[in-house]
Amino acid sequence: MDTVELDLGPRSYRIFIGAGLLDDEALLSSCVEGRQAFVVTNETIAPVFLDRVKASLSAFQVDTMTLPDGEQYKTLSSMNDIVTGLLRHRHNRGTTVIALGGGVVGDTAGFAAACYQRGVSLIQMPTTLLAQVDSSVGGKTAVNHELGKNMIGAFHQPRAVIIDTDTLETLPGRELTAGLAEVIKHGVLADAGFFAWLEDHMEDLRRLDKAGHAIKRSCEIKAAVVAGDERETGNRALLNLGHTFAHAIENGLGYGQWLHGEAVGAGLVMAGDLAVRLGMCTATDCLRIKALVEKAGLPVCPPAELTAETMLNLMGLDKKVSDRGMKFVLPRGLGSAEIVEGVDVQLVMATLNAGAGLGESAAGL
Amino acid sequence: MDTVELDLGPRSYRIFIGAGLLDDEALLSSCVEGRQAFVVTNETIAPVFLDRVKASLSAFQVDTMTLPDGEQYKTLSSMNDIVTGLLRHRHNRGTTVIALGGGVVGDTAGFAAACYQRGVSLIQMPTTLLAQVDSSVGGKTAVNHELGKNMIGAFHQPRAVIIDTDTLETLPGRELTAGLAEVIKHGVLADAGFFAWLEDHMEDLRRLDKAGHAIKRSCEIKAAVVAGDERETGNRALLNLGHTFAHAIENGLGYGQWLHGEAVGAGLVMAGDLAVRLGMCTATDCLRIKALVEKAGLPVCPPAELTAETMLNLMGLDKKVSDRGMKFVLPRGLGSAEIVEGVDVQLVMATLNAGAGLGESAAGL
Numbered sequence: 001m002d003t004v005e006l007d008l009g010p011r012s013y014r015i016f017i018g019a020g021l022l023d024d025e026a027l028l029s030s031c032v033e034g035r036q037a038f039v040v041t042n043e044t045i046a047p048v049f050l051d052r053v054k055a056s057l058s059a060f061q062v063d064t065m066t067l068p069d070g071e072q073y074k075t076l077s078s079m080n081d082i083v084t085g086l087l088r089h090r091h092n093r094g095t096t097v098i099a100l101g102g103g104v105v106g107d108t109a110g111f112a113a114a115c116y117q118r119g120v121s122l123i124q125m126p127t128t129l130l131a132q133v134d135s136s137v138g139g140k141t142a143v144n145h146e147l148g149k150n151m152i153g154a155f156h157q158p159r160a161v162i163i164d165t166d167t168l169e170t171l172p173g174r175e176l177t178a179g180l181a182e183v184i185k186h187g188v189l190a191d192a193g194f195f196a197w198l199e200d201h202m203e204d205l206r207r208l209d210k211a212g213h214a215i216k217r218s219c220e221i222k223a224a225v226v227a228g229d230e231r232e233t234g235n236r237a238l239l240n241l242g243h244t245f246a247h248a249i250e251n252g253l254g255y256g257q258w259l260h261g262e263a264v265g266a267g268l269v270m271a272g273d274l275a276v277r278l279g280m281c282t283a284t285d286c287l288r289i290k291a292l293v294e295k296a297g298l299p300v301c302p303p304a305e306l307t308a309e310t311m312l313n314l315m316g317l318d319k320k321v322s323d324r325g326m327k328f329v330l331p332r333g334l335g336s337a338e339i340v341e342g343v344d345v346q347l348v349m350a351t352l353n354a355g356a357g358l359g360e361s362a363a364g365l
Numbered sequence: 366m367d368t369v370e371l372d373l374g375p376r377s378y379r380i381f382i383g384a385g386l387l388d389d390e391a392l393l394s395s396c397v398e399g400r401q402a403f404v405v406t407n408e409t410i411a412p413v414f415l416d417r418v419k420a421s422l423s424a425f426q427v428d429t430m431t432l433p434d435g436e437q438y439k440t441l442s443s444m445n446d447i448v449t450g451l452l453r454h455r456h457n458r459g460t461t462v463i464a465l466g467g468g469v470v471g472d473t474a475g476f477a478a479a480c481y482q483r484g485v486s487l488i489q490m491p492t493t494l495l496a497q498v499d500s501s502v503g504g505k506t507a508v509n510h511e512l513g514k515n516m517i518g519a520f521h522q523p524r525a526v527i528i529d530t531d532t533l534e535t536l537p538g539r540e541l542t543a544g545l546a547e548v549i550k551h552g553v554l555a556d557a558g559f560f561a562w563l564e565d566h567m568e569d570l571r572r573l574d575k576a577g578h579a580i581k582r583s584c585e586i587k588a589a590v591v592a593g594d595e596r597e598t599g600n601r602a603l604l605n606l607g608h609t610f611a612h613a614i615e616n617g618l619g620y621g622q623w624l625h626g627e628a629v630g631a632g633l634v635m636a637g638d639l640a641v642r643l644g645m646c647t648a649t650d651c652l653r654i655k656a657l658v659e660k661a662g663l664p665v666c667p668p669a670e671l672t673a674e675t676m677l678n679l680m681g682l683d684k685k686v687s688d689r690g691m692k693f694v695l696p697r698g699l700g701s702a703e704i705v706e707g708v709d710v711q712l713v714m715a716t717l718n719a720g721a722g723l724g725e726s727a728a729g730l
Binding site: 076079080083084087088114115116117118119140142145146147148150151152153154155231 | 453479481483505507511518520
């Protein structure tokens, strides 16, 4: 078992990474604070993992709630249902909510834990690669509002993140691939050596070989960024590398058409392209990003049905933004990234046209 | 204008108290952080005060939302409506939510501010005495769940509390009286001198004379307690003096039959009675509490329809509690209070019977 420390003073916690951790009764028992635990999961995960987690919590009063599976259930209504379950089973302020599942379960159950009686303990047990390398770490919780994703939420750090790498064995291939986008992102924004390691081991990772190392290094990078800026008033925004483009794709297609990680894959390539145009990144580095995204099995261009103009509008371009230029997180070479304000809209259009196959990419290929 | 400082490190803020503050454009402008303000109020308050507050915010983009009036609207649904308004009017993470109203508006709008985009700035502008001396100070926000009051919420400190004492002139007499219960509570739990001042000036206060001093001293006392225990892991619970009895009354009658402050009035008297039985308080002190509660126009006994047995059940008595005794916040003389665990259920029953007129009060009268 590996551990990664997230240093946030009184809110510090550990991320445990290893095979078979769902069954590690000693570990789970040491992470639950009081005498009560409430496991939130979904219909897909429950039949596969829930009984094992319950067995590992035999020392506690354990109650559970199984949500339907899907982003469309990441709502205030699901959060309210979790609170109903907690109250029906008389969970008090000392209870521990355990989120067993992917990003939707983690975000929804995490937000319920943040709000129940003004905040109770939370343990994240992510079962998808995306959740393991990204959403379960760092304390962001939220549900969607009909007018916007993640608009209602809280910063609520877990007491622990428990990552059982065996859970990836039952993960659909497309979701595994999507998770790799965030892994690549961590390499691009913080660690050229890790990026090179990913280039050497991408085939292994897609076979779930060496996944533990990729998860650990991703968690270390994310933990370091979050430790420096818990509430995203500054550098935590670096974790949004590629995400301005990605959100436009998800939004333009309708959420759920492309998985978030797939959109991030194409977004990383476009961020690289724009960085080359701004002189922040060499053509070689940009091509390495594109090649690695492709090797992971992810798309490297936005979907054909979204024109450059559509993408630009979806990125929130209005008169005001246009006057001041646009704001992006972009790679500075490989292994670092910067928040860049005032980016000329013409350059953004050039990147979008290249992405759409209507113009030359900055790397000239 | 008086100011009271609430010292919470990076979350410190000031409470401004004075006449005519709703119209103080300089003060309001200095408290709003960004360029946008979103005023939440209710149908009763809006016609009286909303235009004045908007006029004082002429330097900002101001949007408003008017909720229906009443505790039954302190819900997740109202919170969602506030978020809808914020999104429709394109308020960003830099916006400031302003809660203009009583406890329901403050708690609901405060919770919306806590959750909107994971937390935006909040200003409390309380317009009832109860909100001015209690609920607007200290950062507790929440909405009700069908299975319990205040079950979904957050600790979210405002940037400022602006108390315009003139707003009390339009407050119904019964609500003014209810607010006095929390004022008396602050005297009992923290300041014998203030308690004596209240004995001398209760008639003045009921005519709204010298209200500014009573509000200021209440805010000072609450601020000091909150500064020592922001998240109620210890002594902040002292602010619940009288509230175990009060919640049983409110719950037993159905919420809204008695105002919260009315129930707290009777609760303070019962807490005094129980303290005498435990040797924590003299009969004289207990009688002074009862006399002051009566002078404020508040009830000194629980309602006749609630028997001692009913009250005991409503206070959460079950086998487990009974074995360990019960937990109360009780006065230690006048001007201090303590959290007392393991209180013998027989003593509690004696207090409840005395309250119901079926037994002798501890003070022998």
